[in-house]
Amino acid sequence: MQIIETHIAKKQKETIRFQEYGVKIFTTITTKSGLKKAIKKELIFIDGLVATTSKYISGGEKITLINNEKTPFSKKLKLTLEVLFEDDYLAIVYKPSGLLVSGNKFVTLKNALPQNLKQSKQKDAVLPQPIHRLDYPTSGVLLIGKTSSSIQKLSKLFETKQITKTYFAVTTGKMCKDGTINLTIDHKNAITDFLVIKAVNSERFTNLNLVKLMPKTGRKHQLRKHMAGIGHQILGDKNYGETELILNGKGLYLHAFSLTFLHPFTAEKLHVSKELPKKFNKIFSETSALIALK
Numbered sequence: 001m002q003i004i005e006t007h008i009a010k011k012q013k014e015t016i017r018f019q020e021y022g023v024k025i026f027t028t029i030t031t032k033s034g035l036k037k038a039i040k041k042e043l044i045f046i047d048g049l050v051a052t053t054s055k056y057i058s059g060g061e062k063i064t065l066i067n068n069e070k071t072p073f074s075k076k077l078k079l080t081l082e083v084l085f086e087d088d089y090l091a092i093v094y095k096p097s098g099l100l101v102s103g104n105k106f107v108t109l110k111n112a113l114p115q116n117l118k119q120s121k122q123k124d125a126v127l128p129q130p131i132h133r134l135d136y137p138t139s140g141v142l143l144i145g146k147t148s149s150s151i152q153k154l155s156k157l158f159e160t161k162q163i164t165k166t167y168f169a170v171t172t173g174k175m176c177k178d179g180t181i182n183l184t185i186d187h188k189n190a191i192t193d194f195l196v197i198k199a200v201n202s203e204r205f206t207n208l209n210l211v212k213l214m215p216k217t218g219r220k221h222q223l224r225k226h227m228a229g230i231g232h233q234i235l236g237d238k239n240y241g242e243t244e245l246i247l248n249g250k251g252l253y254l255h256a257f258s259l260t261f262l263h264p265f266t267a268e269k270l271h272v273s274k275e276l277p278k279k280f281n282k283i284f285s286e287t288s289a290l291i292a293l294k
Contacts (some may be wrong), residue, residue, distance in 0.1 A: 002067045004028060006124040006148040010145045011059035018046065019053035026065050027129065027151050038065065067127075079112040084141060085272045088120050089265050090244065091128065091152040097139040098252050101130050113144060124148040131155055135221065137236070140167070140256025141274050153264035164260040167213040168197075168276055168291070170235040170253035170283060171227050172205040172245055181226040193215040193225045197290050200283065205245060206237065210284045212291075223254060250279060257291075 008026045022035045022044070029035050036053065038044050044051040045064045082094040093116070095101065095109055102110040113128040120126075124147045131143040132152045143163075145151035157163045181192045193214040202208045209232070213223050226241050229235055233241025235253040258273035276287045284290060 003064055003126055004067050005065045005126050007065075007149065009057050009061040009063060009065045010116065012057060012277050014180060015056040015058045016121050017053065018051055018055040018057055021057045022051075022063070027064070037230045043067070048238050064221065076115055077106060077108075077109065077111040079116070081112055081116040082274075083110065083116060084274060085270065086117060086121055087266075089145075089263075090154060091117050091144040091146060092259060092270075093117075093142050093144060094274050095140060095142045096133050096254075097137050097277070100136055101133050101142065105150045109142065117144070120146040122149075126151070130208075132158060132218070134256055135224075135252075135254075137252035138254045138256060139274075139277055141259050141272055142256070143259055150264065154225055157261055157264065161216070162261060164258075165215055165218075165256065165258075166258045166273075167215070167223060168212055168287075169211050169223065169227065169258050169278070170203075171209045171232040171282065172207070172213050172235060172241075173210050173232045174207045175199070175211070175232050181230055183226055185219040185222060185225055188219060189217060190219045190226065192223060194227075197285055200219075205235075208283055210280070210287065210290065224252075253280065255280070 005026045005028065009021065019032070023032050024030055027127055029038055039051050039053055042050050043066050045066065046055055046061050051063070066178065083091060084094060085092040100108045102108050110130055117128050125212045126146070126148050128144045128146050129151050130144050131151065134140055134142055143154060145154050175196050181194065184190060185209050193216065195212040197212055198212040199207045201208045215222055224234055224237050228237065228240035233245060236247045238246055238249050255276050257276070258271060260271045
C-alpha cells in the first residue's frame with residue numbers, strides 16, 4: 001500500500017457529505033465519478049477508516065488516498081535523471097527530449113522519479129508527482145511535488161501565475177526584435193512575450209532565430225502554436241507550420257530553460273535553469289554567453 005496524497009479537511013460551517021466535499025481535493029481525482037470509483041475500491045481513508053459516500057465532514061479530518069492496486073509496472077524503471085534542485089518538499093529535474101512526462105507507458109519520467117529522488121520525511125509525503133507538463137519532444141526543467149501539501153501549493157502557484165517560465169527556441173524566417181503574441185488557443189486567451197537574441201542567415205529558412213519565449217498563460221502547445229501562428233514556426237516542429245519548412249532528424253528546437261518562484265514553505269526565491277542542448281550551439285555558437293547578456 002502506498003499513500004498517494006493526504007488532505008486535511010477544512011473547517012465547515014455545516015457538515016457536508018464526503019461525496020460532495022471530496023471532489024477535487026486530490027490532484028489525481030478531478031471528477032465526482034472518479035471519487036466514487038476510488039471510494040468503491042476502498043482507496044480512500046478518513047481518519048484511518050475506509051471512506052464512504054455518506055460519511056459527513058466537519059473539518060480537521062485526515063483524508064488519505066492510497067494506491068493498493070497491482071500495476072503492470074511492478075519493476076522499477078532504471079533511468080537516471082538529472083536533479084537540479086531538491087529538498088524535503090519539492091524537486092526540479094531535467095527532462096530530456098524524447099521522454100514522456102507520464103502516461104500508460106512504462107518508460108516515463110514519473111516512473112523514474114522514486115528511484116532518483118530522496119523520500120520526503122514530511123508526514124504527508126507521497127510518491128513524487130510532476131506539477132506541470134512538457135511535450136514529448138521538448139527538453140527542459142520540470143517541477144516535482146514530494147508531499148501532498150506541496151503538490152497543492154505548487155499547483156496553485158501555477159494557477160495564479162506566480163511561477164515564471166522561460167523557454168528558448170529556434171524559429172524560422174525574418175522576425176522583428178521583440179513583441180507579444182495574443183492569439184487564442186481552443187477559444188481561450190493565450191499570451192506569449194518573445195525576444196530575438198540572435199539571428200543567422202539560412203538558405204532554406206531565410207533566417208534562423210534564437211528566441212527567448214516567456215508564456216504568460218499555459219495552454220497546450222502554446223509556444224508551438226503561437227510561433228507558427230505568426231509565421232515563424234519552431235525548427236523541427238512536425239505538427240504546426242508549413243510542411244516544406246519541417247526539419248527532420250534533429251528533434252524539436254524548444255527548451256524549457258528556467259523556473260522562477262518563491263518556495264511555498266521556506267519563502268526562498270528559487271531560480272533554477274538548465275543550459276540549452278548541444279544542438280542549439282551548432283547553429284548559434286556560445287549560446288550560454290548570448291543568454292547571459294539578455
